Amino acid sequence: MPRRDLPPPPPPAHLRDWLDEAAVRADRARFLRDLGRRSLGMGRLLRLWAVAAVFVLGWCFVGMAWMAFEQHDPFGYLHGLILAVLGAGVLVPAGFWCARGARRDRQVRQLLHAWAESDRDPVADARVRAPGLSLTWCLASFALGAVGLWVAFAAVVPARPGATTYGEIAYTMGIGQILWITGLLGLAKTAAHHRWAARAFRARAS
Template identity: 45%
Template sequence: MSRRTPLPPPPPPAHLRSWPDRATLLADRAGVLTHLGGRSLGPAALVVFWLLVLGVQFGWALIGGVLVALGDGMDPLSAVLTVPVLALGLGALIPAGVFLGLSVRRERVMRGLMTRWAALDSDPEGDARLRMPGRSLSWLLTSFAAGASGLWLAFVVPATAQRGEDTYAEVAYAMGAGTVLWIAGLIGVARAVAHYRWALRLVVPETPAR
């Protein structure tokens, strides 16, 4: 289903609920939770997320290339050519960053809807399929790899930079690229872990304290 499709509404208040029986309520609940879970962790969501991260990295690569070129010095003609390259970099980085932020916000909205629909009833046996371990693992592994690479770029590269061999612009570019990957990795890991914990509470309800 297209990501432009509106999100399902929250469950109706208790005094407006009109399910004829529990089986119907559980069927509607399962349908909404399955739909939202797929939109949160599905292959399309994973591809879109990393395409947006790639867009941010592409924009930063163009901007970083301009910074490195300016640091190395250039002739007037090359300096003029940096203007459209810089504009292209900003044109890629800013929209991709904005849409990435909106995707994080939309994920929080979906997580809130899932929590409210799940609270309608308890169906541990039926909810077992909502765990989606394969999809969660895909998010976790790709995000961990990106985050580890980002940490290496952001901290190891500057720490091992050699005076006279590496310029400030090159170090700044590596730190920026690493920070983008590190933040993206944190977002992806947080999404996978949040879904796992949410699904685990459905299958194994918490025991009230006595």
């Protein structure tokens, strides 16, 4: 069942004949606008980046802990242990937050698809396609992924045995990988939305 703060599912087909068609169509347009904002709005993109920023913060603690352990002295081990605990304290809640967001996205997507398939309204359907938002998501995610790849390669290319520690490489590569994966998630979400909208509304129009 969807959460209470989400729109309800569309009424069953056998009940629509008993409902006011104009009211149902108005509800459909309003719910599609709300669900589209939750699925592909700028707020959703910023939340995705916020989760990535929390993962980056957690990995910074882990990377610094790794570098502290490589000092091979009692103070370094103690410092590294404290940093590792802080890193786990950030990464574990971030993982739960990410899983909760994925479940929420699945609920929003299911409701969005159900309402889109319940009727046809060219004005409301055009808003669901959201080509401008899709392009924004695509460009922003591509830029973030490119930055992540650059950061990851920047950690490996200048590394020299004896001069660069494994902790330093893992620290920088981890940050780059998080940014790269976040960019890929944004691109995948945009591509899936565009493919679904083109297939669904083209089929209904034909």
